[in-house]
Amino acid sequence: MQYDKILLDHGGGGLLMNELIAHTFLPKLKNAYLDRMEDGAVFDIGGVKLCFSTDSYVVSPIFFPGGDIGSLSVHGTVNDIAVCGGIPLFLSAGFILEEGFPMDDLEKIIASMAQAAATAGVQIVTGDTKVVARGAADGIFINVSGIGLIKYKGIISPRSVMPGDKVIINGTIGDHGAAILCKRQDLGFKSEIVSDSAPLNSLVESILCASPNIHCMRDATRGGLGAIVCEIAEQSGCQIVIDERNIPVREDVRGVCEILGVDPLFLANEGKMVVFCPPEDTEKILQVMAAHKYGRAAAVVGEVGKKGRGRLLLNTVIGGARELDLPTGELVPRIC
């Protein structure tokens, strides 16, 4: 179906966003890089293989347990580059500020970006600031684009995913989405859920060092683990089977999801990635993850089935199995 106006779901990382990209963006902007529809573009300049990615951040509220729009914007772009197999090096920061935005908040956000960049080992090297009148934006929006260097020899892409590959996640899912939901809504109890927002580049570097056979990586942001695996199933043309019992979910996140009637499988993460690798490398990668700060609760959550039907099959906790569709949009708008 075609829409004549933009809906919130067009920015939700789900079906409507993919339709917008496929029908509105790609036909006009068509080129070999963009057509891959991956987290970043990979290209060669003067014999050097680079990765380039961009993300705009509109998260609301701008301060939340475990982070803020500043740290999130650095982590998000660092992670997009990392899962392309790139070593993130240089970031840009583009600010759109609403007239009247408190200078104190801006100071905190910049400090948080600086801290996040230092921790991730990247530099913010260029920037831009625009201010719009009161009411023309909601406080602050930040775009962070980034450049990374690719040294890894393998081709990291959904197109490299093979039947038999294992699907590994580096920890509990839904933490970021649940933290934002709790902060935004008055749930009648005090939650201690904290966003998982984190830079994954050092974890990725360890993984790529441990295995020359990584087929695909993707950070499970908007749309959560569910949407990302749906997309990789479609792009790889392989069925992917996920076992719900093996997916790590914090008890308190599960509780909030039950109260609100949402599925953690489709809740956003900001420090979680899925890795697709051949079965013989699984143990090695799990060990590397378990030894890393951001991979302690790593688990094998599924495997890749045969080619032909690029869908996600979920083996549920209660023993059944059902095919999952890409959600229409995001459960929680302005999650990142």
Place this chain on the structure above:
Amino acid sequence: MQYDKILLDHGGGGLLMNELIAHTFLPKLKNAYLDRMEDGAVFDIGGVKLCFSTDSYVVSPIFFPGGDIGSLSVHGTVNDIAVCGGIPLFLSAGFILEEGFPMDDLEKIIASMAQAAATAGVQIVTGDTKVVARGAADGIFINVSGIGLIKYKGIISPRSVMPGDKVIINGTIGDHGAAILCKRQDLGFKSEIVSDSAPLNSLVESILCASPNIHCMRDATRGGLGAIVCEIAEQSGCQIVIDERNIPVREDVRGVCEILGVDPLFLANEGKMVVFCPPEDTEKILQVMAAHKYGRAAAVVGEVGKKGRGRLLLNTVIGGARELDLPTGELVPRIC
């Protein structure tokens, strides 16, 4: 003076923006690239010299005579890379859309970006789309970041500007600002002023080919020619003398400026650049410009005086001379 809230002028390319950068951004994000405060960052990855730049576009109205937010966003970032001496190659596009934004307008804007990218010989290789609820943004904001390859051997920077250098502009000033002003305000007459929004990369390539001695280039966007030359005077530490009589201004632009009481010297351009070069290269560069579509009305507008007092001195039409300060902000908010 310090402010506790963001003002419109903090995004105006003038004094307040520079103060925001100097007091809020730089102390926290400090690094050798950002500290240069130039249009883009220049660095080396794997022995290849690259330029990286970002700009967010919030222009209002989004469609104006001579362009729209789509073409403007491509030209703006292409030009930022070009004036760093880079050959722009790859762009990213990050969209922030307001719920309810007309799909037809989005289609037109994307088509315009595609056309502008094709004309400039660059590719939009990665992107991002966020949607915010009605009232949380004004229609559409676009961030375009870009990467260019630097082959030029000279150091293009305000720090390379030398006493005796000539200041050349590639054509009439104030066209973009006047076009936006006329479109925005009901002036009681029909104006035919068209924005000068254009990609300057092929012009820059011809200039760099013609002269190995280019000291500095800068596109004269927010704050206009006046603000840009003020900044270069400050950054180079040299006095710069501009002769008002030699500055090309279209008659109709001058007329609109007189009616509205604004100075074209401080009106934004989107297809104009200043070039600083030694006097012996002036003729060559003027010839190259005059032969190019975007340089027909090129003129020498000033020269660099002695080191020591980094200020802009304007020889006025009526024969006097006065020092000009960087304007506080932009004459016209949301000009780009």
